[in-house]
Amino acid sequence: MGDLGKSPVSRRAATLASVPSQHRINDFLRDSEYSRRQREPGICDFIFGNPHEMPQPAYVQALRDALTPRDEGWFGYKSNEPEARTAAAGSLRDLLGIPFEPADVHLTTGGFTAIPLALKAVADPGDEVIFTLPPWFFYEPLVIEAGLVPVKVRCNPETFDLDLAAISAALTPRTRVVVVNTPNNPTGRIYPPSLLQDLAELLEQASRRNARRIYLLSDEAYNRIVYDGARFHSPAEYYPHTLLAYSYGKTHLAPGQRIGYLALPPTMPERGAMREALTTLQMAMGWIYPNAVMQYALPRLEQFSIDVGQLQRRRDLLVEALTERGYRVHRPEGAFYLFVHAPAGDDEAFTAVLARHGVFVLPGTLFETPGFFRISLTASDDMIRRSLPLFGAAIADAAGATRNH
Structure with missing residues (x-):
């Protein structure tokens, strides 16, 4: 037939x-x-x-040392290794001044996977996700693959800042997530604290108006790569309902070695339920935890960068x-x-x-x-x-x- x-x-x-x-x-x-x-x-x-x-020789040595088995379960199934979570949480605390807890760091196969993990944790099919143009070119397919609706707004063409008026106009009762990428790929813009504070107020007001929480997904793959002695500020410092995605592939210029995480700030309400949802999704999405060797190496990888x-x-x-x-x-x-x-x-x-x-x-x-x-x-x-x-x-x-x- x-x-x-x-x-x-x-x-x-x-x-x-x-x-x-x-x-x-x-x-x-x-x-x-x-x-x-x-x-x-x-x-x-x-x-x-x-x-x-x-x-870098230090990067190669960290992986070489992590490759040597210490016990018979060295290459067995791994989820979120405690030492790796502790190292990542400590690094975030030092960078942002926010007391992240190891249990709120969910290790993933790169920041690439952390983004759909966040989307699927908080959004249902048909919900809208706002992101700014120019974007990282995989936001739209990741949103669509999750059954969600991409909504695009342009940045300020002179400053490359977020256009808050455009974001405000795009918000609807179906908006569930706003994606922010800082430092930005491709523009290199780091959004200033005043802009992030205004964005937080905008999202809080819209959440109350629509009687439905809008989450902010902060894609921070480059948050260690800043110039001229600048102090990086994360949206998580200003908006409690922020999920923070990070990738070590940029910090060490090794994008083929996949490890990153999705982190919840301690200010996020109902973190217990969110932790459970993320853990379930990490298994259901195909055991998206980093490989064992990368997790063993992570405490060393947190000690240096490119x-x-x-x-x-x-x-x-x-x-x-x-x-x-x-x-x-x-x-x-x-x-x-x-x-x-x-x-x-x-x-x-x-x-x-x-x-x-x-x-x-x-x-x-x-x-x-x-x-x-x-x-x-x-x-x-x-x-x-x-x-x-x-x-x-x-x-x-x-x-x-x-x-x-």
Whole structure:
């Protein structure tokens, strides 16, 4: 009887495949010039936050030590190892001045998994989730996969701050979660305390007005990567109903080694019920705890990070060099990206020009923000130096094409 005219994939899978942002990133990974040339010697690869130099010896040693079995159960099933939770909670206390408890740290296979864990813990199918553009490009598919409705608002285009008026206008009785990413990927903006306080008041008022709690999901994958001696502030300092997602893949520039967590602040009401819900979901979502070796290594991993000073020097070099060559560049306060205005406003055309010169960056259309492109500061120092004359040649080519047109 054949397939009875039915698609072999579920409606959910088909919907996810049709999401424009997901479709664009899939096409980029499969069919772009970068996908064909990414292993070509001599190119300048600024695409993703991947390492382009050997990992830190301390990182390798921490994993090597954790790999050596101490007992017969060393590689047995692991959920939330007490030593790992204690180390993560202590680090959060030191960073934010909030007395996080180990029992409120739920270890996950990276911050990537912490986000859907939070969504599924507090939201029911059909609930709305607000996030700001430009976004991390996986927010929308994660929201849809959870059976939720994505609602997008744009940031302030001059400051890259949250647009509270736009968020307020987007709030409805169906709003259950507002996602905040600080330091922000791709803009590098760290939201100031006054803005976070105003956001907290806005969400509290809307929760009372709708007689339904709105949760804030704070994606803080880069909260240790801040520049110029800045003090990072988390939304959890101002809004008790905040779930905090974190990833060690950025702190150590090792995104292929998956470990992160979702943390509940001690100010969150009814934490006992939330703890139980998260534990149940971690099993039901496919035992999304980090592997044993990563959990054993975590106390050591909390003692060091990648060289943030080196990232800052790369930021300064690129901002100054690109500005001298005619680019409009915002100086990021954190994370490890530059979000640059594309000459003439056409990011796809200009990133193609850069690619012809052997320089690969991400166009802003992948972040639903045309007119920009993103540069990753995780490129090597040598790669950055080699790229500077190429960035100059590309903007000259673009200017010449504009005049001829």
